[in-house]
Amino acid sequence: MREAFEAGGDFHSRTAMNMYPYIREAVEQNEVLLEWDPQPGQEKPPVPLLKDAFGSERRKAKMLNFSIAYGKTPIGLAKDWKVSLREAKQTVDLWYKERQEVLKWQEARKKEAAQLGRVYTLLGRARRFPSIRHATSLQKGHIERAAINTPVQGSAADVAMCAMLEIDRNRRLKELGWKLLLQVHDEVILEGPSESIEEAKALVVNCMSKPFKGKNILQVELVVDAKCAQNWYAAK
Secondary structure, three states: OHHHHHHOOOHHHHHHHHHOHHHHHHHHOOOOEOOOOOOOOOOOOOOOEHHHHOHHHHHHHHHHHHHHHHOOOHHHHHHHHOOOHHHHHHHHHHHHHOOHHHHHHHHHHHHHHHHHOEEEOOOOOEEEOOOHHHOOHHHHHHHHHHHHHHHHHHHHHHHHHHHHHHHHHOHHHHHHOOEEEEEEOOEEEEEOOHHHHHHHHHHHHHHHHOOOOOOOOOOOOOOOOOOOOOOHHHHO
16 A cells, blocks of 8 residues: 555546456556646547546445445445445455455554553544443444544544644744634645745645654644635635
8 A cells, every 4th residue: 555655646537447357458558547647738548547547446436435434334335325234345355355464454453442541642532441351242343443543534634623723833834924714634735825836835834744843753744735826716
């Protein structure tokens, strides 16, 4: 998975390619493109993009990319997708086939919750499960899913909060008259004078890509997109 993030581009299309051999074959034979970076004068790609040619498979890959973080099981997937348990299990197995390290990490979090009664986020915040030793089978399933999800969502919150602190502490942004208005999941919204847009944008990108006191302690880069507009809607 780390290699996929380091490669950049469309992560969901890359997941679909790894899940379905016929999609990989289409990519290798240049029948479809994973991504396309248009050059001046080019209005459309020379061959279809994977996300267009294999839209259904990419949507499944995208849903799985997010669902797996919540500890989604074949039973839950079968209910969500309204498919048979067998088909759901095959789909989940396809995802894990190329992501064995994710399965190992998830099993480690379950073990951590069972043995210690807690799991941790990136910055060491703990979520405790005091009832796990006396939990029913149903309750244990819920706790295990929470043990998988908490380090993911909790660590994402760690990153977002640290980025906001970096922005708030940035003296140059204050001098330019920019202030932080709102955080929405992994986005931040600032307001300031139009004459300093480009400088402020560069400062914000730097704060968000290196949110831990000017550093990035993760094993992958934090890629940040920034836009300027008269209102939030126009910036989306």
